Amino acid sequence: DAGITQSPRHKVTETGTPVTLRCHQTENHRYMYWYRQDPGHGLRLIHYSYGVKDTDKGEVSDGYSVSRSKTEDFLLTLESATSSQTSVYFCAIRTGTGTYEQYFGPGTRLTVT
């Protein structure tokens, strides 16, 4: 257990509404990641962060923004949700220099109607 929580765990929202997902870690790790999981695609990286206020885009960043104002929190925002953003969203952390694996949170299931 890498001390990662995600909230909410489930959310249903309407097309065009803004949505923010939160990832919280308790162990002060520098790197944090947001992925989406869709059948047949595995997990695809949306954005990642390498420190407070330091973020970069991943493979599927269009339509998403992120913020990290504190080490422990990494927020993912869908400014105007679309049905194509219906997915399961996972947050992950990397535990430190010399280790390269990532540890994942429990996920948030988002449905956009």
Next chain:
Amino acid sequence: AQSVTQLGSHVSVSEGALVLLRCNYSSSVPPYLFWYVQYPNQGLQLLLKYTTGATLVKGINGFEAEFKKSETSFHLTKPSAHMSDAAEYFCAVSAQNNAGNMLTFGGGTRLMVKP
């Protein structure tokens, strides 16, 4: 650029049979390789990893994988399947010069274990 291909989106084995899940990768630089397992409605759990050194790596729950550079493969095996192994398995690669340590995942293989 890097990519991962998992051959077979669904694999079915009988309890007690050999489990073989295939993973091939492409990477322009030496890779780090990982296998993750996902049980229903849960996050991903690290099974094992290859970074450097011994090419045969052992993980949790009796799984192991062998890094074969010449074949660009990292297949996952377990000698004897248990019912509890039924889950989805993901292979992932990260390049050694990857500043953000971003992982690229394969599409996943769902393992079904028949009694």
